[in-house]
Amino acid sequence: MTSLSINNKKPQHFITTADFTAEQLLDFVQVAIQHKVQAKYQYPTPLTDLPLTGKTLAVMFSKRSTRTRVATESAVAYLGGHAMFLGSQDIQLGVNESLLDTSRVVSSMVDGIMARVGGHHEIELLAKESTVPVINALSDKYHPTQILADLMTIHEYIHHRDNNTSSDQYSAHTQHPRETLPGLKVAWVGDANNIIQEILVAFLKLGISVSVAAPTGYVCDEDVIKIAQADAQKTGASLLFTTIPEEAVKDADFIITDTWVSMGQEDEKAKRLKEFEGYQVTMDLANRGGAKPNWRFLHCLPRKPEEVDDEVFYSDRSLVFPEAENRKWTILSVIDRLIVKGGFQ
Ligand code: CP
Ligand code: NVA
Numbered sequence: 001m002t003s004l005s006i007n008n009k010k011p012q013h014f015i016t017t018a019d020f021t022a023e024q025l026l027d028f029v030q031v032a033i034q035h036k037v038q039a040k041y042q043y044p045t046p047l048t049d050l051p052l053t054g055k056t057l058a059v060m061f062s063k064r065s066t067r068t069r070v071a072t073e074s075a076v077a078y079l080g081g082h083a084m085f086l087g088s089q090d091i092q093l094g095v096n097e098s099l100l101d102t103s104r105v106v107s108s109m110v111d112g113i114m115a116r117v118g119g120h121h122e123i124e125l126l127a128k129e130s131t132v133p134v135i136n137a138l139s140d141k142y143h144p145t146q147i148l149a150d151l152m153t154i155h156e157y158i159h160h161r162d163n164n165t166s167s168d169q170y171s172a173h174t175q176h177p178r179e180t181l182p183g184l185k186v187a188w189v190g191d192a193n194n195i196i197q198e199i200l201v202a203f204l205k206l207g208i209s210v211s212v213a214a215p216t217g218y219v220c221d222e223d224v225i226k227i228a229q230a231d232a233q234k235t236g237a238s239l240l241f242t243t244i245p246e247e248a249v250k251d252a253d254f255i256i257t258d259t260w261v262s263m264g265q266e267d268e269k270a271k272r273l274k275e276f277e278g279y280q281v282t283m284d285l286a287n288r289g290g291a292k293p294n295w296r297f298l299h300c301l302p303r304k305p306e307e308v309d310d311e312v313f314y315s316d317r318s319l320v321f322p323e324a325e326n327r328k329w330t331i332l333s334v335i336d337r338l339i340v341k342g343g344f345q
Contacts, residue, residue, distance in 0.1 A: 012343030013127040014135045014334050016142040018201035018227055022235075024344055025202060029152050029177045032326070032333035037173040039078065039329075050080025051340040057081060058106050061116040061137065062088045063263045067301060067327045068137045068145065072114050075332035079340070084110070103129035112339040114331075118264060133338040135331075140194055140264070141221065146300045147198040148330035151206070153323040154254060155180045157296055167322070182207030182235070187252035187291070189245045189279055190307055191272075192218040195258045195300050200224055204231035204239060211240040213248035215275045245279055249289035256298045257281050257307045273306060281308040283315075298323055 017025055057076050061069065069085070076083040086106075088094060093102045099122055107113060107130040115134060117123045120141035127134040136144055156172040158180040165171050186203060188196045192214045201224060203210050210228070212220070225241075232239040242248055249255055260276045261269045286295055297318045299308060312318060337343065 011131065011133040012338055013130075013133055014144055014338060015123055015127055016136065016201060017144045017147055017198060017205075018142075020344075022205045022207075025148070025151070025206065026177050026181075027344075028148050028330065028333045028337065029155060031336060032148065032152050032329040033155070033173045033177075035332050035336070036326075036329040037170065041170055047078065047080070051336075052076060052079040052081025052111075055081040055111040055339070056109070057083050057112045057114055057335065057339070058110045059083050059085045059114045059137075060091070060093070060102075060106070061085070062094065062118060063116050063138065065116055065137070067324050068114075068116065068331070071145075071327040071331045072137070072335075075328055075335055078332065079335065081111070083114075099125050100129050104131075107131045112335065133343070135334055135338065138194065140262070141224075142198045142201075143194045143300070144198055144202075145327065145331050145334060146195060147202045148334070149323055149326040150199070150256070150298055150300075151177065151181065151202070152326045152330055153298065153319050154184065156322065156326075157319055158184070158253075161294070182237075184253045185209040185211070185238075185251055185292075186254045186256060187248040187250075187289075188212045188214075188256050189248055189281055189285070190214065190257040190276070191260055191262070192220045193258060193262050195256075197221060197224045199256070200228040200239075201231070204228050204235060204237045207235040207237050209238040211238075211242065211248040211250070211252070213242050213245040213279070215279065216243050217275070245285055246289035249286055249291045249295075252286075252289075252291045252295055254296050254298055255281055255286060255291060258300055259302070259304055260307055261304075276306070280306060281312055283311055286312075 059072055073083040103126045112132050113130055113134045114137045115126055116137040117139050120139040123136045123139045155177040159172040159175050160167050186208055197220055228239055260272045297312050299320045301324055
């Protein structure tokens with residue numbers, strides 16, 4: 001009788017971009033761009049070599065999602081695999097069964113897990129117990145797949161701007177993001193939430209300066225600030241925290257914001273709307289603060305009008321719809337690296 005052994009190697013997870021080097025982050029972005037070009041412009045028919053054939057990704061979401069869910073399910077289908085959506089109403093998790101037991105059980109049957117959770121400790125526990133790669137689809141601390149899409153969108157815009165080309169004639173794949181991203185300046189005007197925290201641990205490492213304006217009392221986690229400060233010191237990028245939006249947008253190439261009321265904070269809505277008064281992103285704010293003349297706007301979506309007015313949101317400055325589409329290509333890149341290729345060696 002032949003005995004068979006199983007692979008006990010610890011899987012590589014994608015919990016936050018803080019766990020990856022600058023080169024690895026650039027690699028995620030670069031591969032995402034190559035997938036976009038191949039799928040949309042060079043090879044519009046389905047792939048014949050389907051690397052996820054016979055494989056399943058469990059998509060365990062305890063919160064709502066449009067972009068992350070559609071991006072993930074369509075990316076897995078594109079690679080020939082099956083995305084099994086498990087919403088909070090569908091499985092025993094949180095009602096009849098613990099996260100620990102769920103993680104051990106689900107990971108024994110699938111090839112990867114994409115999870116949207118509440119507290120960040122939940123995604124950490126899931127990863128600790130899982131025998132397959134776990135991808136963080138949003139926790140209250142970080143949103144790593146979102147920030148890869150932001151980097152890709154910034155790269156595309158800078159590429160077309162600097163080469164005087166139009167995105168109708170896509171050519172962003174001809175330049176490496178390490179040539180476009182360092183030296184830029186990003187301003188955040190809004191809540192000290194999961195999106196800016198992920199920006200802080202990714203952007204400074206890549207040499208992108210970040211200024212954060214949040215109201216008094218809204219501060220990022222201490223460990224996140226420490227990581228950002230250490231990265232800033234290494235790359236020479238600047239890092240500023242202020243309560244004055246005008247100060248943050250000074251010389252900014254990009255202004256970024258998000259909802260003032262994240263999922264799970266609905267009870268605080270009235271208080272937050274009052275405390276964030278003066279933080280709406282408008283043309284006037286950008287002019288008053290002295291953003292760069294050709295500044296652009298990003299938002300992870302979904303958007304509420306209080307944090308950015310229609311004039312900015314629907315203007316040519318707004319990159320929010322390409323940014324949303326790029327969720328698909330960057331999530332595809334993460335799945336490709338972690339599940340198809342087994343992680344960085
Ligand atoms: N940006 C983002 O994560 O959107 P969804 O909540 O719709 O997935
Ligand atoms: N900060 C928001 C992001 C949604 C994509 C939230 O956590 O609800």
